Amino acid sequence: MEDLVGVTARTLYISTTATILASLWGIPIAYLIASRRLQTLATVFEALVGIPTVLIGLLLYLLLSKQGPLGSLNLLYTPTAIILGEAVLVTPLIVGASHRILKASIDTYGELAASLGASRIQAMALALAESLPGIASSMAMAFSRAVGELGIALLVGGNLKGYTRTLSTSIALEVSMGEYGDAIRLGAVLLSLSLGFSIVARLLGGRG
Amino acid sequence: MIEARKVWLRYTPSQEWVLRDASLTLAPGRIVALMGPNGSGKTSMLKVLAGLIKPGRGEVLYEGSDIWSMDESRRLQARRAAVYVSEKPVMVRGTVMDNLLLGLRLRGAEPRQARDALDRVVEGLGLKGMLDMDARRLSAGQAQMVSIARALVLKPRYLLLDEPFSHLDRARRRLLAELLEELRGEGVGIAIAGHEELYTLELADSVAWIESGRVAMQEPGSVLI
Numbered sequence: 001m002e003d004l005v006g007v008t009a010r011t012l013y014i015s016t017t018a019t020i021l022a023s024l025w026g027i028p029i030a031y032l033i034a035s036r037r038l039q040t041l042a043t044v045f046e047a048l049v050g051i052p053t054v055l056i057g058l059l060l061y062l063l064l065s066k067q068g069p070l071g072s073l074n075l076l077y078t079p080t081a082i083i084l085g086e087a088v089l090v091t092p093l094i095v096g097a098s099h100r101i102l103k104a105s106i107d108t109y110g111e112l113a114a115s116l117g118a119s120r121i122q123a124m125a126l127a128l129a130e131s132l133p134g135i136a137s138s139m140a141m142a143f144s145r146a147v148g149e150l151g152i153a154l155l156v157g158g159n160l161k162g163y164t165r166t167l168s169t170s171i172a173l174e175v176s177m178g179e180y181g182d183a184i185r186l187g188a189v190l191l192s193l194s195l196g197f198s199i200v201a202r203l204l205g206g207r208g
Numbered sequence: 209m210i211e212a213r214k215v216w217l218r219y220t221p222s223q224e225w226v227l228r229d230a231s232l233t234l235a236p237g238r239i240v241a242l243m244g245p246n247g248s249g250k251t252s253m254l255k256v257l258a259g260l261i262k263p264g265r266g267e268v269l270y271e272g273s274d275i276w277s278m279d280e281s282r283r284l285q286a287r288r289a290a291v292y293v294s295e296k297p298v299m300v301r302g303t304v305m306d307n308l309l310l311g312l313r314l315r316g317a318e319p320r321q322a323r324d325a326l327d328r329v330v331e332g333l334g335l336k337g338m339l340d341m342d343a344r345r346l347s348a349g350q351a352q353m354v355s356i357a358r359a360l361v362l363k364p365r366y367l368l369l370d371e372p373f374s375h376l377d378r379a380r381r382r383l384l385a386e387l388l389e390e391l392r393g394e395g396v397g398i399a400i401a402g403h404e405e406l407y408t409l410e411l412a413d414s415v416a417w418i419e420s421g422r423v424a425m426q427e428p429g430s431v432l433i
Binding site for chain 2: 108111114117120122126
């Protein structure tokens, strides 16, 4: 079994980067949906929450493979490919959760700010500031989803030892080799990470 | 003077009109009570007067100029003369003091510039012992007082209060009524939306009766009878 600390660190790096990347485009989309009342777009993102991860992996594989439109970037079987896949996977989750939080915040704090004489930008800033705990909670939820992801990591990461192997792909490998003890140890680490971030998500959400 | 002139308002094109050809004037140093049944358009009228909602038809005049014909920055400056206080007090994260200073912060003013107004509302509304409390843990009555105080710190020329007495006990109602009378004496124009409530009627110089979005002006005495 590859060094547990190395695999865990790589898993954390990939999942954290994917979550941040998805937030960078997901939160502005959520704000747009909330402020412009784009309900159809909200419904589309909510429907995409349940998309099978293997399907995202397959689409990304086709895009990044040598014959694919992005093949020249040489990203297939790299951590970057997994990051991109996981970012796509958790985007609907971030948009779906954040747009509800932002809508409630814009309705409540946007009007409060305007009634106290704030400009539109100041009202937006207050609404955003007041929804931060809720948005952080949706990011923690997205991280929990990304950290245990298998289909994308296998298809576009390739499970290369010391390079693209994550906790979930390690577990799949150990089980296929009959090393159940190692698989359970890796599973325990994965469970603690996922549970830990779920608890953080709940605590942050509670503060909002 | 703030004036809503022949205002029509609905929130979506498919909806019924909430305000129909409604006119109302709020003059400095006067208290107008807006009364009427639930859903009659009282809150909508206050928000129209505050410049928070653009009516479908009609004009909203601040000192004679229609604010919806102004560019955004002039409209912002004009509507800062009035502050609307919602019936449901909303507190931002932080202490009562953080909330009292919110309007100043949003307007980019220094808290020390409003020291006298701050001291006055803290004293006048009995908030002295509450300043370090978590604003989100206040009772409904305490939050309502903080919400009104937050508006008064801004020294508005017009105050638009939506059901200000609804969550208050008798002692707090009396404190608020006294403060509103003082403000009227200093030239602040005040609109109070409420039901047929004694404190509001006692304070009012005139009553705007709103029903199905239409406004009819009455004498306070006639409503009491």
